[in-house]
Amino acid sequence: MMVRGTFAQTLAPGVHHWFLHFLDLQMREEEYTHVFNVETSQQAFEDEVEMAGVGAMPEKPEGSAAIYDDMIQGGTKRYVHLTYALGSRATWELIEDDQYGILKQVPKAHARSAMFAREMVAWNVFNLGFSTILTTDGVSLFNTQHPLLGGVAATNLGPGLTNVIFAGGTYPNRPSPDVDLSFTAIQLMVNQFERMVDSQGIPVRIKPRHILIPPELKFIAREILGSPGKPYTNDNELNALLGEDLKFRVIHYFVSQSAWFAVAEKDAHQIKFFDRHPIDTDYDDDFDTRSTKVLTFQRFSAGATSWVGTWASNGP
Amino acid sequence: MAITAIPIQPVESQSGNQWRAFRIIEENAQTFKAGTLVSVAADGGIQAWNGTTYGVNTAAPALGSVVGVSYEAGSSLATTGVGAPVPFSPVTGLGATLTFGSVPNEASAKNIPHGAPLNDGRVGFILPSADTIFSATFGNAGSPATPAVTNVGKQYGMTIDTGGNFWYVDSSKSTFGTNLLVTVVGLDLRDVPAAGTRVLIQFISYAVYLLG
Numbered sequence: 001m002m003v004r005g006t007f008a009q010t011l012a013p014g015v016h017h018w019f020l021h022f023l024d025l026q027m028r029e030e031e032y033t034h035v036f037n038v039e040t041s042q043q044a045f046e047d048e049v050e051m052a053g054v055g056a057m058p059e060k061p062e063g064s065a066a067i068y069d070d071m072i073q074g075g076t077k078r079y080v081h082l083t084y085a086l087g088s089r090a091t092w093e094l095i096e097d098d099q100y101g102i103l104k105q106v107p108k109a110h111a112r113s114a115m116f117a118r119e120m121v122a123w124n125v126f127n128l129g130f131s132t133i134l135t136t137d138g139v140s141l142f143n144t145q146h147p148l149l150g151g152v153a154a155t156n157l158g159p160g161l162t163n164v165i166f167a168g169g170t171y172p173n174r175p176s177p178d179v180d181l182s183f184t185a186i187q188l189m190v191n192q193f194e195r196m197v198d199s200q201g202i203p204v205r206i207k208p209r210h211i212l213i214p215p216e217l218k219f220i221a222r223e224i225l226g227s228p229g230k231p232y233t234n235d236n237e238l239n240a241l242l243g244e245d246l247k248f249r250v251i252h253y254f255v256s257q258s259a260w261f262a263v264a265e266k267d268a269h270q271i272k273f274f275d276r277h278p279i280d281t282d283y284d285d286d287f288d289t290r291s292t293k294v295l296t297f298q299r300f301s302a303g304a305t306s307w308v309g310t311w312a313s314n315g316p
Numbered sequence: 317m318a319i320t321a322i323p324i325q326p327v328e329s330q331s332g333n334q335w336r337a338f339r340i341i342e343e344n345a346q347t348f349k350a351g352t353l354v355s356v357a358a359d360g361g362i363q364a365w366n367g368t369t370y371g372v373n374t375a376a377p378a379l380g381s382v383v384g385v386s387y388e389a390g391s392s393l394a395t396t397g398v399g400a401p402v403p404f405s406p407v408t409g410l411g412a413t414l415t416f417g418s419v420p421n422e423a424s425a426k427n428i429p430h431g432a433p434l435n436d437g438r439v440g441f442i443l444p445s446a447d448t449i450f451s452a453t454f455g456n457a458g459s460p461a462t463p464a465v466t467n468v469g470k471q472y473g474m475t476i477d478t479g480g481n482f483w484y485v486d487s488s489k490s491t492f493g494t495n496l497l498v499t500v501v502g503l504d505l506r507d508v509p510a511a512g513t514r515v516l517i518q519f520i521s522y523a524v525y526l527l528g
Contacts, residue, residue, distance in 0.1 A: 045411060045434045075425025078411030080434050082401060120404040132408035138424025151421035169421060302406045 001291065002090040002103065010098040018100060022109035028252055030115070032122035035210065035249075036273040036302065037266050045081060046274055048305040050074030050136040052149035052199035056157055072149040072199065075136040077305045081276040084117045085297035086110055092290030107281050110296035114279045122273055122302045123253035126212070126261055130174070130314045133304060135270075141304045142261075142312040145170035149199035157201030164195045171197065173307045178314045181217050181260045183224050183231055183241065189262050189311050190244055196308070206268045206309050210247055212261040214254040221248040258315025269309025273302045319460045319512055321453035321482035323351020324385045326442050327504070327516065328449040335448040337387065341397030342439040346390030353474065353483050354386045354441050355379075356525060361396040362386075362439050367476060370497065370523045381525040382497065384441035385450060391435050400437030407436045443526065444519030451504045451514045453477075457488035460512025463503055471496045471520060485515055497523045 009015060032038075054069040088106050095103050125133050129141035137147050145167045148154040152169040155161050166176055172192060179185040193208045213221050223231050225246055230237040246262075263269050276299035283294050304310070326335045343361030348354060353365035356379060369380035391413045399409025414432035419425035442448065454463040458478055473489025474497050476482070489495040497520060504514035 047428060047430050072420050073427075075419045075422060076410070076412075076428035078407075078428055078434065080407040080411040080436050082407065082436070117404060121406055124402075124405040128402075128405055128408060132402075133406075134409055134424075136425055137422045138410075138419075138426060147422040147425075149419070149421055 002088065002094055004091065004094045004097060007094060007098070007103070010094070010100055010102055013099045015100070018102060020102065020105070022112050023105065027112050027115060030119070031249075031251055031253065032119055032273060032302075035212065035263055035266070036122055036271050037269075038273045038275060041079075041081060041274040041276045041301075046079040046301070048077045048079070048136070048270075048272075050077075050149070050199075050306060053202075055150060055153065055200045056202065074149050074199070075138055077134075077136045077303065079272065079274050079301040079303050081274060081299045081301045082121075083277075083297060083299045084114070084121075085295060086113050087293055087295040089291050089293045092285075092292065095292055106294055107296065110281065110294065111279065114296055114298055118273075118298070118300065119253050121300070123251060125271065125302050125304055126251075126312070127253075127255050127259075129261075129304070129310075129312060130259075135304050135307050137307070141307055141310065142174040142314070143307065144172045144174050144176040146173060146307050148197075148201070150201055154197065154199060154201035158195070158197040159203065160195060161197065161201075164192055173311045175313050178316045180258060180313075180315060181211075181213065181220055181224070185313065186211070186224060186241055186246070189313075190241075190246075192311060193262075193264075204308075206264050208244070208246060208262040208311065209265045209268075210249050210263050212249055212251050212254070212263065214257055214259070215250050215252060216257040217260060218248075218250050256315055260313055260315075262311040264309035270305035271303075271310065272305060273300065275300050317459060317511075318478040319453065319455040319458055319484055320479060321455070321477040321484035321512075322514075323349065323482055324353070324450050324452045325351060326385065326448050327451045329447050330449070331447050333447070336443045336445055337440055338384070338443065339438045339440040341400050341437055342391060342393055344393050344396045344398075346439070347392050348386055348390040349481055350386055350389045351482060352386050352476075353382050354384055354439075355381060356383050357396075359396055362441060364390070367474075370495070371525055378525065381523065382444055382519065383525045384443050386439065386441045388440045390439060391433075393435075393437065397437045399435065409437065411435060444524045445526070446518055446521055449501060449516050449518060450498075451506075452498075452517055453482070453484040453512055454500075454515045455484040455486055455512060457486065461487055462509055462511050463500070463513060463515045464509065465503065467500050467515065468502055469500065471499050473497045484512075485517060496520055 052072040343363040348364035355365045371381040412428040415426040473495035475486040498517040502516040507513035
């Protein structure tokens with residue numbers, strides 16, 4: 001609880017300037033909305049189910065019956081909305097004696113706190129994507145062996161997958177071993193996108209669009225993606241990555257200094273953020289003490305339904 | 317006649333505040349019901365109370381003694397706290413324990429029946445605070461007993477009923493230092509006293525494991 005004893009400087013006029021971190025320091029602009037598919041929800045949770053189509057159409061020999069194939073229902077991803085809340089309490093005397101009106105600005109500090117929670121929870125889908133964040137296939141979001149619903153038949157069918165996959169019936173969205181951000185690493189990533197197939201092994205058109213990096217990789221990303229010639233060579237070769245139209249985006253909520261990520265445009269991936277109850281604030285006074293309480297709260301969930309359209313390397 | 321108890325229920329707080337509740341990770345393979353006694357396992361998961369561990373006569377609170385009354389049933393998790401969010405993370409796993417069938421070629425994938433109870437790897441319980449008054453069935457050594465005003469103010473233990481589902485105040489347990497757990501603070505006025513009706517109880521602070 002905030003009392004006059006711990007905020008004594010607010011009690012008398014004369015302070016030239018209050019450097020209020022929650023007002024004078026600009027918060028970073030929203031970052032998760034640039035990548036996550038943001039949706040609303042009216043339920044306690046949201047379920048999303050994956051479904052594979054049918055395999056390749058074979059020739060039907062004359063006089064023979066046609067082959068029949070079934071679609072395949074995949075696993076379920078459940079987004080459980082969690083509640084986030086933070087309260088502050090100040091005595092009636094402190095609020096009344098505050099000569100600068102600072103205590104009345106607590107909700108603005110709460111707003112910043114709430115925004116941070118949204119960003120951090122969202123980006124932890126990526127931070128934890130190598131371990132505990134699961135998609136409908138039951139394995140981690142970034143995995144060297146995502147099982148395909150079509151099984152080995154899918155990777156047998158998919159053209160040219162031999163040099164891309166690490167095990168039959170699976171497709172990677174992570175290199176093995178992990179690689180640092182580099183010219184060749186980006187080429188590897190682009191190739192895994194180019195060879196990407198659906199769960200039945202049919203090639204799909206998914207282009208990596210954004211390379212998501214921590215601040216530490218900003219300069220190398222700019223060199224690799226912005227150099228007109230092939231970076232770090234003495235030759236006058238074209239920078240072949242320029243034609244990929246890749247953009248890098250610095251994410252200030254990544255915890256690793258070396259992990260880097262790639263995602264397709266929003267409509268080609270299934271990274272989601274459900275806003276169940278937007279940031280909201282309520283106030284109340286305690287009858288006996290006259291203390292004022294302010295509570296800020298929100299409900300949301302974040303996660304990944306599918307790994308498709310995403311790629312990541314955990315440094316090394 | 318064997319006793320069949322009903323869930324322990326918080327009914328009143330002396331301060332007028334809401335009873336204090338926690339929601340932390342659930343131990344694996346728990347099938348306790350809502351309204352039953354729970355404790356903390358060595359790895360921090362909430363589990364059914366074993367009926368024998370008390371906080372009494374120990375220098376520090378005995379891990380495994382009663383930590384509260386569950387307000388949710390155990391979910392029989394495969395792994396302790398599976399899917400539970402770490403600070404500033406979403407629910408990490410699938411978010412439900414009720415699954416059916418299997419998914420072709422994806423061994424770890426799950427079908428979650430739509431509308432099945434959600435799960436985030438945690439389970440809630442009400443702290444056995446002295447501020448909170450609970451209501452529980454009254455019995456004696458496996459049989460229902462009729463509570464009387466002469467029982468009020470007495471301290472007893474609790475025993476799980478013969479069906480192994482719910483706990484009742486057991487007037488046969490009255491040995492200090494051995495099996496005392498609750499103080500009867502009144503008769504539950506919703507009942508006309510008869511065999512197996514309810515009493516109001518407070519948990520004895522030295523017999524339980526209090527969090528906060």
